Amino acid sequence: xxxxxxxxxxxxxxxxxxxxxxxxxxxxxxxxxxxxxxxxxxxxxxxxxxxxxxxxxxxxxxxxxxxxxxxxxxxxxxxxxxxxxxxxxxxxxxxxxxxxxxxxxxxxxxxxxxxxxxxxxxxxxxxxxxxxxxxxxxxxxxxxxxxxxxxxxxxxxxxxxxxxxxxxxxxxxxxxxxxxxxxxxxxxxxxxxxxxxxxxxxxxxxxxxxxxxxxxxxxxxxxxxxxxxxxxxxxxxxxxxxxxxx
Numbered sequence: 001x002x003x004x005x006x007x008x009x010x011x012x013x014x015x016x017x018x019x020x021x022x023x024x025x026x027x028x029x030x031x032x033x034x035x036x037x038x039x040x041x042x043x044x045x046x047x048x049x050x051x052x053x054x055x056x057x058x059x060x061x062x063x064x065x066x067x068x069x070x071x072x073x074x075x076x077x078x079x080x081x082x083x084x085x086x087x088x089x090x091x092x093x094x095x096x097x098x099x100x101x102x103x104x105x106x107x108x109x110x111x112x113x114x115x116x117x118x119x120x121x122x123x124x125x126x127x128x129x130x131x132x133x134x135x136x137x138x139x140x141x142x143x144x145x146x147x148x149x150x151x152x153x154x155x156x157x158x159x160x161x162x163x164x165x166x167x168x169x170x171x172x173x174x175x176x177x178x179x180x181x182x183x184x185x186x187x188x189x190x191x192x193x194x195x196x197x198x199x200x201x202x203x204x205x206x207x208x209x210x211x212x213x214x215x216x217x218x219x220x221x222x223x224x225x226x227x228x229x230x231x232x233x234x235x236x237x238x239x240x241x242x243x244x245x246x
Contacts, residue, residue: 037067080135
């Protein structure tokens with residue numbers, strides 16, 4: 001059998017094992033997060049046996065919704081604990097396709113997606129989204145508003161104070177080039193605003209007070225000067241931002 005064929009088979013098997021491991025961890029994390037809510041529902045049903053059936057069903061419905069939120073908050077704590085115990089932080093560098101580093105990157109982002117898909121819509125623009133970002137390794141300053149769950153590679157993201165991340169804005173600290181995964185930090189300074197549907201790519205550094213307009217795509221390794229306004233695809237400086245509070 002040709003070496004390329006053997007390598008391809010090995011990569012497929014490794015990816016399958018990594019995916020299976022991620023599914024297993026996701027099942028355990030989600031299952032564990034469901035337990036407190038299920039216990040609460042059981043308690044509510046058992047201790048309302050003397051009530052009328054209509055009232056019991058109504059209370060069950062309320063407890064079901066409340067149990068979902070208990071699940072969500074439990075999940076983000078469990079995922080943060082998993083990241084902390086196993087030290088699942090990403091590091092800047094280049095990783096070959098089918099290497100341990102790339103599967104580790106897939107696993108870490110997979111954990112984030114478990115919460116992003118099942119619960120994060122309900123905590124956007126609340127302190128709980130900040131808590132979750134920090135639990136997953138992001139450095140987040142004070143008075144930050146996050147209205148997007150499309151932020152990946154969280155342990156490589158640094159966000160300053162008074163930052164606003166608009167709806168559906170994307171921050172990614174990775175790119176694929178020449179069959180390699182490249183990881184670079186994204187640094188966002190104080191008082192920065194990322195507009196609706198903007199995209200910030202790996203290695204970008206955004207200076208204090210800058211504004212990335214809606215729909216702009218800031219290319220990888222782009223340096224944004226303080227108090228500047230970037231717009232377009234690819235994003236380029238169009239003017240200096242006037243800061244009333246400077």
